[in-house]
Amino acid sequence: MAKSTASFVCQACGATAAKWAGKCESCNGWNSIVEEGAGPPIGSGAAKRIKGRKFALEDLKTQDTPPPRRVTGIAEFDRVTGGGLVAGSALLVGGDPGIGKSTLILQALGEYAKNGGHAVYISGEEAMAQVRMRAARMGLSDAPLMLGAATNVEDILATIEAGHPPGIIAIDSIQTLWTGALDAAPGTVAQLRTASFDLVRYAKASGAALLLVGHVTKDGQIAGPKVIEHLVDAVLYFEGERGHHFRVLRAVKNRFGATDEIGVFEMTGSGLAEVANPSALFLGDRSSAAPGTAVFAGLEGTRPLLCEIQALVSASAYGTPRRAVVGWDTGRLAMILAVLDARAGVGIGSADVYLNVAGGLKITEPAADLGAAAALVSSLAGEPLPRDTVFFGEISLSGDIRPVPQAESRLKEAAKLGFSRAFVPAGTRATGGLNCTEIANVAELVSLIPAARQKLRAAE
Numbered sequence: 001m002a003k004s005t006a007s008f009v010c011q012a013c014g015a016t017a018a019k020w021a022g023k024c025e026s027c028n029g030w031n032s033i034v035e036e037g038a039g040p041p042i043g044s045g046a047a048k049r050i051k052g053r054k055f056a057l058e059d060l061k062t063q064d065t066p067p068p069r070r071v072t073g074i075a076e077f078d079r080v081t082g083g084g085l086v087a088g089s090a091l092l093v094g095g096d097p098g099i100g101k102s103t104l105i106l107q108a109l110g111e112y113a114k115n116g117g118h119a120v121y122i123s124g125e126e127a128m129a130q131v132r133m134r135a136a137r138m139g140l141s142d143a144p145l146m147l148g149a150a151t152n153v154e155d156i157l158a159t160i161e162a163g164h165p166p167g168i169i170a171i172d173s174i175q176t177l178w179t180g181a182l183d184a185a186p187g188t189v190a191q192l193r194t195a196s197f198d199l200v201r202y203a204k205a206s207g208a209a210l211l212l213v214g215h216v217t218k219d220g221q222i223a224g225p226k227v228i229e230h231l232v233d234a235v236l237y238f239e240g241e242r243g244h245h246f247r248v249l250r251a252v253k254n255r256f257g258a259t260d261e262i263g264v265f266e267m268t269g270s271g272l273a274e275v276a277n278p279s280a281l282f283l284g285d286r287s288s289a290a291p292g293t294a295v296f297a298g299l300e301g302t303r304p305l306l307c308e309i310q311a312l313v314s315a316s317a318y319g320t321p322r323r324a325v326v327g328w329d330t331g332r333l334a335m336i337l338a339v340l341d342a343r344a345g346v347g348i349g350s351a352d353v354y355l356n357v358a359g360g361l362k363i364t365e366p367a368a369d370l371g372a373a374a375a376l377v378s379s380l381a382g383e384p385l386p387r388d389t390v391f392f393g394e395i396s397l398s399g400d401i402r403p404v405p406q407a408e409s410r411l412k413e414a415a416k417l418g419f420s421r422a423f424v425p426a427g428t429r430a431t432g433g434l435n436c437t438e439i440a441n442v443a444e445l446v447s448l449i450p451a452a453r454q455k456l457r458a459a460e
């Protein structure tokens with residue numbers, strides 16, 4: 001007798017297993033493996049291959065017109081998507097609960113509808129009355145946006161297909177949808193995979209732009225199998241700290257635009273307000289001249305962005321020094337401390353070190369190494385850095401300062417915000433009217449801070 005093709009799938013990571021187990025071997029999750037419906041038996045007629053049809057092959061020289069864009073009217077949102085939503089594309093938006101995903105999507109669709117577009121917003125988590133209340137608070141009550149509250153995929157597709165194909169469709173959220181073709185509960189791997197595929201297939205066939213809102217896990221990753229992220233054309237993360245009033249929309253995947261592009265919004269009582277100059281927001285009020293602060297000229301996607309790195313070095317009260325980092329990589333901080341000790345003779349490894357990126361911004365590029373090192377040395381020496389100076393450069397394990405890409409854009413942004421000096425890697429061409437000081441290694445950085453030189457000499 002032919003064997004059944006039943007499988008057991010982990011609901012956390014999507015890994016498959018031959019039999020049920022209490023623990024998933026891929027993600028080490030407990031009680032996350034669920035049996036999926038059996039497919040046709042191996043060797044049966046249902047598994048027989050059917051004859052396909054031929055399709056045309058083309059070479060790489062074929063010229064195609066750029067895909068048309070649907071501009072929502074929210075400049076920061078359109079910037080992250082690459083200039084607007086592409087017709088027939090699918091976009092997945094993830095973020096922590098309560099961060100403002102639904103507000104962002106509703107606001108984008110409302111502005112698009114106000115500009116003459118046809119948009120549909122389907123809510124699977126809120127009633128239509130709740131959506132209307134939020135729209136009224138944001139001043140979108142008069143927007144000709146079509147609303148719906150449903151969770152069945154067949155009902156949603158039947159409703160949309162009955163009328164004129166919309167320009168943009170938003171589903172909030174994909175974890176609440178279910179299809180009658182499966183017996184699994186909503187939110188399981190099988191339901192997510194099937195529902196996403198049906199919606200994306202309709203978007204490709206009709207030319208509508210599809211927006212899917214997804215939940216995230218406690219690690220900040222979009223919940224469910226990775227097959228959803230592979231299926232869509234763009235993946236955006238809506239980030240922000242609960243204690244701060246701004247939000248950052250970041251693209252981690254985009255087939256029609258740049259990745260790592262960001263858009264900055266400010267959460268207000270009437271919705272999300274765009275921040276046209278995020279550098280001024282993240283720098284904030286820099287009236288204090290306390291030691292341990294350095295301005296880093298960073299780059300997020302194609303946008304230059306200035307932010308303040310704050311460091312505090314204090315004597316350790318315990319045998320093991322403490323390291324606390326907010327907004328930066330802890331491993332990167334440990335490397336910088338080791339390089340400062342080994343290559344510049346700075347006795348900082350035995351002290352407690354606290355590092356913070358002001359405003360709650362998260363920095364991932366290595367160009368922040370020089371700014372972090374300058375803030376650490378400044379805090380250790382007790383001498384503030386010049387307030388009109390910016391820093392950028394990557395520090396290698398040999399202590400050398402390596403150049404970073406798009407230095408010209410960083411310097412122009414600093415000059416626009418009133419900075420007059422910059423500490424840059426050797427070989428960086430000065431631009432924007434800034435007085436650039438080239439630094440070849442971390443020892444030169446320490447020598448540029450008089451109090452740090454005096455401490456080192458006293459220690460010797």
